[in-house]
Amino acid sequence: MSDLEKKSIDPATISMLKKAAADGCETIFDRAESMKPCPIGAEGSCCKNCAMGPCRVPAPKKKDASGDKAKRTGLCGATAETISARNFARMVAAGTAAHSDHARGVAEVFLAAAKGEIKEFSIKDEQKLYQVAADLEIEIGERSIQEIAIEVGRKAIAEFGRQEGEILFTKRAPAKRQDIWRKLGVVPRGVDREVVELMHRTHMGVDQDYKSILTAAARCALADGWGGSMISTDLQDILFGNPVPVLGEINLGVLKKDHVNVVMHGHEPLLPEVLVSVVNAPEIQQAAAAVGAKGINLVGMCCSANEILMRHGLPVAGNFLQQELAIVTGAVDAMVVDVQCEMQSLAQVAKCYHTKLITTNPRAKIDGALHMEFDEHHASDVAKTILLEAVSNYKNRKPNIDIPSNTTDQVVGFSYETINYLLGGVFRASYRPLNDNIINGRIRGIAGVVGCNNARVTHDDPNLTLIKELIKNDVIVLASGCAAMTCGKAGLLTPEAAKAYAGSGLASVCEAVGIPPVLHMGSCVDNSRILMAATAVVKAGGLGDDISDLPAAGAALEWMSEKAVAIGHYFVASGVYTVFGVTWPTTGSDEVTKLLFEDFENTFKGKWGFEADPLKAAKLMIEHIDKKRKALGIDKARERVLFDMAKRREIEAA
């Protein structure tokens, strides 16, 4: 394997890495070689929560001769367990804050749009508005759409500052799941409250019992999955439309040499939606023609790409580790960013070429970027100004343009409601056909594979290897975020992929329904769709009465962000076995790791796992799925599917 092949399995990425090297432009892939991670921080054994530290309490290389572990504490006496748990919990708090602050922004715009204050946005999905209103305990009666929408906006915003009671969407979970949460005292009150409390608990000298810290972290994570993230997905669906299957294209080859290329990168779909709506305005198209361009090519990057792909089929330039490389093509006239997953190095890479890096959100400025703030009350004007800025930059392109030819078709847009329709038809929409196929063994189980890329592992390789192994073993995969983009690039998001890659059972179901073996469910906040899909499967019957009963598992083998830890923790706290790769952030404490990997199964009925090797991770997930099948008494059905002739004769003779 060449050095470049160790960096990525994606040919477009490799060719742009060669170009970056030739152009003398440094990328994250170079820095990953020159800077190694701190081993003490990586295992969660560094406490910098006060100025007496940082205190480092690394796990001893060997146990001491007596077999006792050396006592490891910080200056204040905080044990390695407390330090490890606190560090983990703070990742959960930060991740929850990120998703939820995104959600708050969406909720504020939603309310303003409902009041008629933002002309660019209106209620697109009335059906979903009614559903969400019912779940927020809003009376519908004879009220107008506008009245209902205003109350939905107000109540959604109130969920962030709620001081007591329960976040309303937690009532969407299966009844048994709610009981488990109530018994453990982890039903989240308000989103902000849980984040604030977790930051308080992990301050110097507060909660110093690792079990208590990690239970509180679960409460906070649930405020993300069943609170912030879910509010975000639902309100975005109402405003911009609930995704339905749509054909799209992915990889750096979507950039066009003869067009003004504008990359929308980040997370909130607000500005991208307006860019899409104004891009064909005559004055914008005329401006593009005047500089000699054939038009404006709007493409997405990272989770903004997922949002705009799911609802409009817009092309996707790539996932997290490709953000710098889009600029390296030399053909990006503007990269427009809002919040999250935007590397500061974009400003440096942009300097190697002609690209204008434009920040648009008051919460996320980058030194060296041009700041053009998105104000939703003047949404179209701001969007047009941004596009004209990109157009005016077209003439500044340097001669070193090279766009890889790689693009792949993908069918995306599988919201949980859409899966419902596809399986049962418009008049009998239901998850029951999926359950039946799980019960009869054609589908062995369900896996959610989500999350980031990570420059410490070969780009796209762990996720792709894992997912191929899962579908080969008849496990249907629900994917989101950068992991879903990996599947898109590899051609797994087409109905034809079922025949090529899936086991015969899964392939037969996919062919009958006309769906890919991997269903792209959206961006990272849309992991809430996976929670809803899992709940719908429970409610459809025949597979137990809780999410933890399902033959299902989750994974994020290329995770890197704090948001991924929040997501993983809410999956676990919702009853899902969830496997992470790359590195595990509590290896500094055996006790903390044991609590998360084993003991949580007794309380939350879900647990964490760690496995960097994707084939071994697949094995762990499939074993878990089989264990759940056995507990449900449906393991035999599947065995019959797999019996060969010799075995059949044996049975018949018996």
Ligand code: NFS
């Ligand atoms: Ni989610 Fe990771 Fe970022 Fe999206 Fe990609 S890196 S946690 S997948 S873009 S949020």
